[in-house]
Amino acid sequence: MKEVLEAIRNRRSTRNFLSEQIKDSELNAILESGVYAPSATNKQPWHFTVVQNKDLIDRLNHSFKEFAKKSDNDYLRKFGSNEKFHVFYNSPTVILVSGEIGNKYASIDCAAAVENMLIAGEALGIGSCWIGFIEYLLNSEEGKEFIKELKIPEGFRQIHAVALGYKKNNLTNAPARRENTITYIK
Numbered sequence: 211m212k213e214v215l216e217a218i219r220n221r222r223s224t225r226n227f228l229s230e231q232i233k234d235s236e237l238n239a240i241l242e243s244g245v246y247a248p249s250a251t252n253k254q255p256w257h258f259t260v261v262q263n264k265d266l267i268d269r270l271n272h273s274f275k276e277f278a279k280k281s282d283n284d285y286l287r288k289f290g291s292n293e294k295f296h297v298f299y300n301s302p303t304v305i306l307v308s309g310e311i312g313n314k315y316a317s318i319d320c321a322a323a324v325e326n327m328l329i330a331g332e333a334l335g336i337g338s339c340w341i342g343f344i345e346y347l348l349n350s351e352e353g354k355e356f357i358k359e360l361k362i363p364e365g366f367r368q369i370h371a372v373a374l375g376y377k378k379n380n381l382t383n384a385p386a387r388r389e390n391t392i393t394y395i396k
C-alpha cells in the first residue's frame with residue numbers, strides 16, 4: 211500500500227530521457243496497468259500503439275513542429291519554433307492512446323489508462339510524460355498519413371500519448387499544488 215502511495219506522490223513528468231530502451235517486461239507491465247484501468251460501463255474503448263522506432267518518433271516530432279509553427283495558437287507556435295523542443299523529449303518509447311469514436315467517455319477512460327501507466331512506470335523506476343500536444347497533429351489533415359503508418363484502428367481517434375524511458379536525472383520537486391481544492395463535509 212505504502213509503495214502505491216509513494217509512486218503516486220513521487221511521479222513527476224520526466225522531460226529528460228536516456229536513449230537506452232526500456233525492457234519488454236517493463237513495457238508489458240506498464241501496458242497491463244493501462245488495460246486494467248476502469249472504464250465507463252466497462253467498454254474499454256481504448257487502443258494502445260507502442261512506437262519504439264526512433265525514425266518515426268523523430269518524424270512525428272518534426273511534423274508536429276511544422277504544424278505548430280503555422281498554428282494561430284500562440285502557445286503552440288512558441289513550441290513549434292523552439293529548436294531544442296522535441297514533442298516526446300527524445301524518449302525511446304512512445305505509447306499513443308486512441309479512443310473509440312462515438313463513445314462519450316472514451317477520452318476519460320483513456321485518461322484513466324494513461325494515469326495508471328504513469329504510476330506503473332514510476333513504480334518500475336521509469337520516467338514518463340503525458341503528451342497531449344501530438345493530438346493536434348494526428349487529428350489534422352497533415353496527420354492522416356501518420357494514422358495509417360501507425361495502424362490506428364478504423365473507428366478510433368488519437369487522444370493521449372505517453373513518452374517513456376529511463377530518467378536522465380531524478381528530479382522529484384513537484385510543481386506547487388493549488389490550495390483550497392478540497393471540501394470536507396462530515
Ligand SMILES: Cc1cc2nc3c(=O)[nH]c(=O)nc-3n(C[C@H](O)[C@H](O)[C@H](O)COP(=O)(O)O)c2cc1C
Binds near residue numbers: 222339342385
Ligand atoms: C491532459 C494532459 C496533457 C498533457 N500534455 C503535455 C504535453 O503535451 N507536453 C508536456 O510536456 N506535458 C504535458 N502534460 C504534463 C503536465 O504539464 C504536467 O503533468 C503538469 O505540469 C504537472 O507536473 P507533474 O506531472 O510533474 O506533476 C500533460 C498533462 C495532462 C494531464
